[in-house]
Amino acid sequence: MRYGVRNDLMATVQAVKxxxxxxxxxxxxxxxxxLSSVLTTDSVAELDLKPGDKVHLLIKAIHVIPAKD
Amino acid sequence: MRYGVRNDLMATVQAVKxxxxxxxxxxxxxxxxxLSSVLTTDSVAELDLKPGDKVHLLIKAIHVIPAKD
Amino acid sequence: MRYGVRNDLMATVQAVKxxxxxxxxxxxxxxxxxLSSVLTTDSVAELDLKPGDKVHLLIKAIHVIPAKD
Amino acid sequence: MRYGVRNDLMATVQAVKxxxxxxxxxxxxxxxxxLSSVLTTDSVAELDLKPGDKVHLLIKAIHVIPAKD
Amino acid sequence: MRYGVRNDLMATVQAVKxxxxxxxxxxxxxxxxxLSSVLTTDSVAELDLKPGDKVHLLIKAIHVIPAKD
Amino acid sequence: MRYGVRNDLMATVQAVKxxxxxxxxxxxxxxxxxLSSVLTTDSVAELDLKPGDKVHLLIKAIHVIPAKD
Numbered sequence: 001m002r003y004g005v006r007n008d009l010m011a012t013v014q015a016v017k018x019x020x021x022x023x024x025x026x027x028x029x030x031x032x033x034x035l036s037s038v039l040t041t042d043s044v045a046e047l048d049l050k051p052g053d054k055v056h057l058l059i060k061a062i063h064v065i066p067a068k069d
Numbered sequence: 070m071r072y073g074v075r076n077d078l079m080a081t082v083q084a085v086k087x088x089x090x091x092x093x094x095x096x097x098x099x100x101x102x103x104l105s106s107v108l109t110t111d112s113v114a115e116l117d118l119k120p121g122d123k124v125h126l127l128i129k130a131i132h133v134i135p136a137k138d
Numbered sequence: 139m140r141y142g143v144r145n146d147l148m149a150t151v152q153a154v155k156x157x158x159x160x161x162x163x164x165x166x167x168x169x170x171x172x173l174s175s176v177l178t179t180d181s182v183a184e185l186d187l188k189p190g191d192k193v194h195l196l197i198k199a200i201h202v203i204p205a206k207d
Numbered sequence: 208m209r210y211g212v213r214n215d216l217m218a219t220v221q222a223v224k225x226x227x228x229x230x231x232x233x234x235x236x237x238x239x240x241x242l243s244s245v246l247t248t249d250s251v252a253e254l255d256l257k258p259g260d261k262v263h264l265l266i267k268a269i270h271v272i273p274a275k276d
Numbered sequence: 277m278r279y280g281v282r283n284d285l286m287a288t289v290q291a292v293k294x295x296x297x298x299x300x301x302x303x304x305x306x307x308x309x310x311l312s313s314v315l316t317t318d319s320v321a322e323l324d325l326k327p328g329d330k331v332h333l334l335i336k337a338i339h340v341i342p343a344k345d
Numbered sequence: 346m347r348y349g350v351r352n353d354l355m356a357t358v359q360a361v362k363x364x365x366x367x368x369x370x371x372x373x374x375x376x377x378x379x380l381s382s383v384l385t386t387d388s389v390a391e392l393d394l395k396p397g398d399k400v401h402l403l404i405k406a407i408h409v410i411p412a413k414d
Contacts, residue, residue, distance in 0.1 A: 001208045001274055001275070001276060002184060002185050002274065002276075003127055003181075003185075003196070003272060003273075003274045004175065004177040004181045004182075004185055004187075004272050004273040004274065005128060005129045005130070005177075005181065005272055006093075006128075006129070006130040006178055006180065006181060007127065007128040007129070007130060007133065008125050008126070009104070009125070009126045009128070010123065010124075010125060010126075011104060011123075011125075011126050012121065012122070012123060012124075013118055013120050013121065013122040013124060014103075014120055015120060016118055016120065017366065018110050018113060019110060019157070019158075019364070019366030019367070020110070020157035020158055020364075020365055021109060021110060021155065021160045021161060021366075022107055022108070022109060022157070022160055022245070022366045022367055023107070023109070023110045023112075023113040023366060024075075024105060024106070024107050024316060024318070024366050025106050025108075025113070025118055026104075026105050027104050027105070027106065027124065027126060028101065028102075028104075029098070029101040029102055029103070029104060029126075030101065031101055032097065032098040032099065032100055032101050032102075033097075033098055033101075034083075034096065034097055035078070035080060035095075035096050035097075035098060035128075035133055036093060036094065036095050036096070036130040036133065036178075037094050037096065037130050037133035037134070037135050037349065038091055038092070038093050038130040038131045038133075038178060038228065038229070039092060039094070039131075039134070039135065039336075039349040040090060040091060040092070040300060040351055040381075040383060041088060041089070041090060041091060042351065043092075043348075043349045043350065044085060044087060044092040044094070044349075046347060047135065047137045047347050047348075047349055048137075049082055049085055049094055049137065049349075050082065050085060051082050051083055051084060051085065053081070053082040054079065054080075054099075054137075054138075055079075055080055055081075055082060055096065055135040055136060055137050056077050056078070056080075056136040056137075057077070057078045057096060057098075057133050057134070057135055057136075058072055058074045058076065058077055058133075058134040058135075058136055058348075058410075059074060059075075059078070059104075059128060059132060059133055059134070060075070060076070060107075060132065060315075060407070060410065061074070061075040061076060061105040061107040061316060062107045062108075062198070062200055062407055063128060063129065063132035064076065064105065064106035064107075064126050064127075064128050065106070065108070065126070065127040065128070065196075065198065065210060065211050065212055065272075066106050066108065066116065066124040066125070066126055066127075066210075066211040067125040067126075067127055067208055067209065067210045067211065068116045068117075068118065068122060068123075068124050068125075068208070068209050069123075069209075070346045070412055070413070070414060071322060071323050071412065071413050071414075072319075072323075072334070072410060072411075072412045073315040073319045073323055073325075073410050073411040073412065074315075074319065074410055075316055075318065075319060086228065088227035088229070088295070088296075089226075089227055089295035089296055090293065090295030090297075090298045090299060090300050090383065091228045091229055091295070091298055091383070092228060093178060093228050105316075106211065107316060107366065107367070108198075108211040108212075109162060109199060109213055109243075109245060111162070111213065112210075112211045112212065112213060113211075115209060116209050116210075116211055118211075127272075129177075129269070129272065130178060131269055131336070131338055134334075134336065134348060134349050134350055134410075135348075135349040136347065136348045136349065137346070137347050138346060138347075139277045139343055139344070139345055140343065140344050140345075140391060140392050141265055141341060141342075141343045141388075141392075141403070142341050142342040142343065142384040142388045142389075142392055142394075143265045143266060143267045143268070143341055143384075143388065144231075144266075144268040144385055144387065144388060145264075145265065145266035145267070145268060145271065146263050146264070146265055147242070147263070147264045147266070148261065148262075148264075149242060149262055149263075149264050150259065150262075151256055151257065151258050151259065151260040151262060152241075152258055153258060154251060154256055154257060156248050156251060157248060157364070157365075158248070158365055159247060159248060159314065159362065159364030159365075159366075159367045159368060159369050160245055160246070160247060160314070160364070160367055161246060161247070161248045161250075161251040162213075162243060162244070162245050163244050163246070163251070163256055164242075165241065165242050165243070165262065165264060166240075166241055166242075167236070167239040167240055167241070167264075168261075169239055170235065170238055170239050170240075171235075171236055172221075172233060172234065172235055172236070173216070173233075173234050173235075173236060173271055174231060174233050174234070174271065174385075175231070175234065175268050175271035175272070175273050176229055176230070176231050176267075176269045176297065176298070176385060177230060177269075177272070177273065178228060178229060178230070179225050179226060179227070179228060179229060179230045181230075182223060182225060182230040182232070185273065185275045187220055187223055187232055187275065188220065188223060189220050189221055189222060189223065190220065191219070191220040191275060192217065192218075192219060192237075192275075192276075193217075193218055193219075193220060193234065193273040193274060193275050194215050194217060194218075194273070194274040194275075195214075195215070195216045195217075195218050195234060195236075195271050195272070195273055195274075196210055196212045196214065196215055196271075196272040196273075196274055197212060197213075197214035197266060197270060197271055197272070198212045198214070198245075198270065199212070199213040199214060199244050199245040200245045200405070200407055201266060201267065201270035202214065202242055202243065202244035202245075202264050202266055203244070203246070203264070203265040203266070203279060203280050203341075203403075203405065204244050204246065204254065204256065204262040204263070204264055204265075204279075205262060205263040205264075205265055205277055205278065205280065206254045206255075206256065206260060206261075206263075206277070206278050207261075207277060207278075224297065226295070226296035226297030226298070227295075227296055227297075228297075229297045229298055230297060231297050231385060246281075246405075247282055247312075247369060247406060249369070250279075250280045250281065251280075254278050254279075254280055265279070265341075267341065267384075268385060269338055279403055281403045281404060281405045281406070282404075282405070282406040283402075283405070283406060283409065284401050284402070285380070285401070285402045285404070286399065286400075286401060286402075287380060287399075287400055287402050288397065288398070288399060288400075289395065289396050289397065289398040289400060290379075290396055291396060292389060292395060292396065294386050296386070297385060297386060298383055298384070298385060298386060299383070299385070299386045299388075299389040300351075300381060300382070300383050301381065301382050301384070301389070301394055302379060302380075302381050303379065303380050303381070303382065303400065303402060304377065304378075304379055305374070305377040305378055305379070305380060305402075306377065306399075307377055308373065308374040308375065308376055308377050308378075309373075309374055309377075310359075310371060310372065310373055310374070311354070311356060311372050311373075311374060311404075311409055312369060312370065312371050312372070312406040312409065313369070313370050313372065313406050313409035313410070313411050314367055314369050314405075314406040314407045315367070315368060315370070315407075315410070315411065316367060316368070317363050317364060317365070317366060317367065317368045319368075320361060320363060320368040320370070323411065323413045324413075325361055325411065325413065326358065326361060327358050327359055327361065328357065328358065329357070329358040329413060330355065330356075330357060330375075330413075330414075331355075331356055331357075331358060331372065331411040331412060331413050332353050332354070332355060332411070332412040332413075333352075333353070333354045333355075333356050333372060333374075333409050333411055333412075334348055334352065334353055334409075334410040334411075334412055335350060335352035335354070335380075335404060335408060336350045336351065336352070336383075336408065337350070337351040337352060337381040337382050337383040338383045338384075339404060339405065339408035340352065340380055340381065340382035340383075340402050340403075340404055341382070341384070341402070341403040341404070342382050342384065342392065342394065342400040342401070342402055342403075343400065343401040343402075343403055344392045344393075344394065344398060344399075344400050344401075345399075
């Protein structure tokens with residue numbers, strides 16, 4: 001199956017915390033891997049992003065979608 | 070600075086592709102690290118997610134926010 | 139009222155499940171209708187998306203916004 | 208493959224419009240089907256959502272993820 | 277029309293920049309108003325968020341939906 | 346710290362409501378400020394958005410990220 005997302009990282013589930021409507025899972029990545037980001041061209045200019053830069057990549061947990069065979 | 074997101078991964082920018090409104094950057098993670106996901110409790114049950122499971126973690130590039138010192 | 143979203147589907151609420159902070163509603167669409175997706179051009183190439191293709195359209199429930207007269 | 212999303216709708220691609228970084232695809236749903244929404248309990252109360260209500264379901268195209276076998 | 281979102285701010289459009297697939301609009305808020313945020317309880321604890329705190333509220337432009345009468 | 350988001354508004358926390366997995370915070374903006382939105386060019390045409398227009402800016406609380414020094 002191929003997905004229309006740029007980031008597909010393999011991971012192992014470490015913990016599952018269940019709530020009334022939402023639940024939270026903690027995973028460890030199996031390898032460092034690659035991550036793509038799409039943002040406005042204005043923001044790229046403002047951050048002066050260029051190859052070699054060290055960055056934090058911030059991702060809300062709600063936007064991380066687990067998929068399982 | 071502390072952010073109200075669960076996932077804050079250190080990475081190195083490898084490439085920057087600039088478009089008219091949006092731009093795309095490619096990064097490599099500096100380490101494997103951890104990732105949290107929040108999803109509905111129904112989905113956790115449907116996927117029968119539990120510690121030890123191997124999963125894909127799918128993340129749209131639009132949801133990955135670079136931050137730079 | 140016109141909204142800056144591509145997808146505006148009419149539906150009927152079937153069930154409401156209330157939680158402490160978040161709630162979940164289940165709806166049935168009144169008609170099949172159309173759906174637009176925006177994704178990176180790289181992903182379109184990778185999936186080789188073209189007219190006539192059969193696809194799954196995956197949508198997190200958190201991204202579905204009900205509006206009521 | 209099972210995904211950690213509540214909504215998985217089958218559709219047929221009708222058109223693909225390619226841009227420099229992002230692209231837009233138009234699809235028709237193969238059947239009316241069901242849609243789940245997660246929103247705050249405050250919003251459910253404010254909209255007084257209950258079974259039988261007619262609602263618009265608004266979804267930004269950026270949040271619709273195509274997946275293809 | 278009532279929407280299943282917590283934040284509905286009145287604003288005036290100042291500029292519109294059109295791209296091939298996506299466009300960007302700049303607005304000024306008509307008043308300071310209120311903003312709600314939903315995040316994990318873990319993040320609230322980690323940021324030790326409490327009444328009176330001064331915070332930045334970060335919002336990607338892709339998540340701001342204009343609606344017009 | 347600079348973030349790859351267009352909108353960074355200063356605010357004061359007024360209330361914190363904690364749930365099992367998710368929590369909700371209410372804030373007041375310290376000033377009216379500016380807000381950017383990114384949406385499809387089709388939607389800009391459909392709404393006929395142009396400078397001077399009065400608009401609602403709808404933002405789901407899940408997309409508002411607090412950050413604290």
